[in-house]
Amino acid sequence: MDDDLLTVLVVEDEESILLALEECLLQAGYHVETRKTGRDALEVAQQHRPDAVLLDVMLPGMSGFEVCRQMRAKGLTMPVIMLTARSEEFDKLQGFEVGADDYVTKPFSMDELLARLKAVLRRGRLQQKAGRKYQFADVEIDLDSRAMTRAGAFVELTRTEFDLLVYFIENEGKALSRDLVMNDVWGMEYLGTQRSLDSFVANLRKKIEVDPHRPVHIQTVHGVGYKFSLR
Numbered sequence: 450m451d452d453d454l455l456t457v458l459v460v461e462d463e464e465s466i467l468l469a470l471e472e473c474l475l476q477a478g479y480h481v482e483t484r485k486t487g488r489d490a491l492e493v494a495q496q497h498r499p500d501a502v503l504l505d506v507m508l509p510g511m512s513g514f515e516v517c518r519q520m521r522a523k524g525l526t527m528p529v530i531m532l533t534a535r536s537e538e539f540d541k542l543q544g545f546e547v548g549a550d551d552y553v554t555k556p557f558s559m560d561e562l563l564a565r566l567k568a569v570l571r572r573g574r575l576q577q578k579a580g581r582k583y584q585f586a587d588v589e590i591d592l593d594s595r596a597m598t599r600a601g602a603f604v605e606l607t608r609t610e611f612d613l614l615v616y617f618i619e620n621e622g623k624a625l626s627r628d629l630v631m632n633d634v635w636g637m638e639y640l641g642t643q644r645s646l647d648s649f650v651a652n653l654r655k656k657i658e659v660d661p662h663r664p665v666h667i668q669t670v671h672g673v674g675y676k677f678s679l680r
């Protein structure tokens with residue numbers, strides 16, 4: 450196996466879709482692992498640490514949402530793209546709440562999927578600038594190890610949460626529109642809604658604010674979006 454190849458874990462119980470995804474990813478130059486159940490997927494994610502996971506929502510037994518939630522609970526932070534058969538906003542929001550980075554709705558084109566995958570993988574590499582740390586209140590962020598501690602204790606952030614937090618810090622004091630944030634953090638490929646950004650912000654607030662309902666760091670600017678404050 451070539452060490453430079455990025456590994457994508459595909460979790461999908463429908464054989465035809467699984468094979469199509471595997472073929473497409475192999476042709477695009479990825480190394481591919483495939484699994485058909487959530488339980489197997491969790492095991493592979495923990496043992497092999499794939500670079501990204503494509504995760505079907507409707508799996509027999511454990512749902513894709515539950516798989517994603519458990520991955521995050523185990524400290525696995527690689528990007529996860531949910532494959533959902535339903536397009537309801539509820540599903541998307543639930544996906545973001547359990548820590549997914551993006552989603553595609555079936556039927557999706559392979560081009561669209563590859564673009565999303567490239568985007569989530571690229572975002573993680575963007576922030577790998579050397580030797581920098583950020584600190585505010587009792588929060589410390591190490592850009593090299595992509596780790597966050599709060600009052601000295603390690604706090605798990607997903608890749609997207611980390612990128613979003615660093616983006617806020619680097620734009621401290623500016624009122625940022627939701628469109629601008631989504632464009633800068635997710636890139637032009639992102640088709641999510643403003644409410645999905647709000648879900649990420651809600652997750653981040655739980656991790657960095659003393660009182661997530663009265664945030665002092667990630668403030669809401671009504672009619673605009675958000676403003677980050679170091680105070």
Ligand code: CA
Nearest residue numbers: 462505507508
């Ligand atoms: Ca399925």
